[in-house]
Amino acid sequence: MRSAYLFLAPAMTAILIFFALPILAAFLMSFTDFDIYSLGDWSRARFIGLDNYWNLLKDPLFWKALKNTFYFVLVGGPLSITVSLGAAVLLNSKLVQFKGLFRLAFFAPVVTTLVAVAVVWRYVYHPRFGLMNYLLGFFGINPVDWLGDPTWAMPALIILAVWKNFGYNMIIFIAGLQNIPEELYEAAKMDGAGPFQQFWNITLPMLAPTTLFVAIITMIGYFQFFAEPYVMTQGGPLNSTLSIVLLMYQEGFRAWRMGYSAAVAFVLFFIILIGSLIQFRLQKDVNL
């Protein structure tokens, strides 16, 4: 028993020093007004109780960021899962040639750095010379200022995020699809089920555990929506793409209001915790 602790000690120490302690420090910090003044002289930080949390609730920027984040999670999440599932089903079909090539092509955006991708997508979204508006032009749709218009900036980022991330979930779905016994489909065919019925009555139910896993991972990832707006729009225009994590970053590292920023972090933590608990409960109901 004792030797077990001995073996665990290095890992536990690392976790304690680099994980638990900073979280505890941040938690304590969220009750102070630690800022740029306090950095030079600790006596200039005041213990202010729940004021940070209270001010956060009164901050319209926080609500806007929260709304944007939910927008992104609730629209982007399902969309991303649907696209991944669709791509997985298509790629799993026996009719498709060059499966490896397609898999590679769809997975490539996942492993490309976002900054490089963002540069390209900025051109795609350019209001005057962009590919997106060029394509829309064929349908007689007037040019849209994708990243400059408050209504379109978020959809633009959602499209980018879905394009960038669906490959990862797709691979997981393909693995799930390959685990479905072929007999089920054969039996269904004997009973006269068409492709749509097969998908609805066999593929979807059999994929339920995979879908839940994908949904939780996607939700957690999407709640931490940061890099896309950071690189593409800096939260603009009119804060229409400001996410919770971006707000936290701006408060913490641009304004250096660490106390306030820590409070934002803990609010996000609780939101993700609640979201995960709900999904775990769902998972139990599905009875895995």
Place this chain on the structure above:
Amino acid sequence: MKIRIGQLFAVFMALVILAGCNPKRSDPNTVEIWAMGAEGEHIQELIPEFQRRNPDIEVSVQVIPWSAAHEKLITAYAGESTPDICQLGNTWIPEFQALNAIIPLDSLVHTSKIINADSYFSGIWQTNLLDSTVYGIPWYVDTRVLFYRKDLLEKAGYPQPPKSWEEWKKASRVLADRELARYAMLIPLNDWRYPIIFGLQNGAGLLRDGSQYGDFSGERFQEAFNYLMGFFRDGLSPLGMTEITNIYQGFADGYYAMIVTGPWNLGEFSRRLPPEMEDKWATAPLPSPDSTYPGLSLAGGSSLVIFRQSKKVEKAWKLIEYLSTVETQSQFYELVGDLPARVESWQDSSLANNSRVHAFYTQLQHVTPTPKVPEWEQIAYKVQQYTESAAYGELEEEQALKNLDSDVDKLLEKRRWLLEESAKDE
């Protein structure tokens, strides 16, 4: 062959420990200097001459990108790994002084044969003073002037650039009405400088009561803000296209005819505009709200500061002095295109004979700093946010400025508390 994990681990740990020791710090002859972007790249070319004159001093230059500069400096300060000298945007000086991160340079300036206040543009030197103590030596200067399409304004009946706000707006209307340009003026909404410049021109204090509260709903600022918003209201400036990837092409196409921007664009415009545009654009000092042409602009630029943790102040000062000589300043202009902070360096032929540069020279006699409070960056960010919001019509102008004031008051709460505390102590 088997890899021995134990050995590998030992080597790794040894490397970690070595890295932690940071041997650079212990070298008493190396002056470490951090500089941003293009300045960082080109300063290296000036160093060999310095080392020829001072063989006993080594110089180590680290280039940091502008976009990450502020964060990196604060982090370096928190981690006690600041360099000896750093290039600092002069609006950042109050913040680093409040952090107690940089040292006053008065005694050094007093005894210096090279650096004295009179050799610099006074508005620029001012930005480096806090309570009449100097904390930075201006390295290069930066201000905003009007860049305009000469041909289009001539067609609109303005052979001379506008000199007053009224004339400016009138000329803009003609440009737009006669469709000489799609938009008269480009006002990027991601930049706080526009509302601030207009406010300062109109005599707005921006902050009030010893910089303890925001004064953006004050009459002076409100008037200026209203003037600026007029460009959007009347469709003289584009709203959406904040994402113009290529302002140069827009300028060449006649998508817009005027823009207020800085000296780095002198080089960029010459390089990127098609050759036939070469004699079709010019620069001019900013118009003014009344008849006192030219109007004010911002005193920008970068200064060189010495960090408190430096143990090589004397050597660091030698490097600052070298970078501040008239010859080095002229040389630096030729390398980077940054406008020299020393007035004398402007006599250099390549500067004196350039009419576009001359607008900057005139403007630099009429510059003023932003309020010197450590919170300025945050305030500026709020200004930009509410300007954008008012331009889009999301908030009424008056409401936007009221909200801005209340946000700024919140940002300055800590400052008020600190001032109160220090008043108690005395």
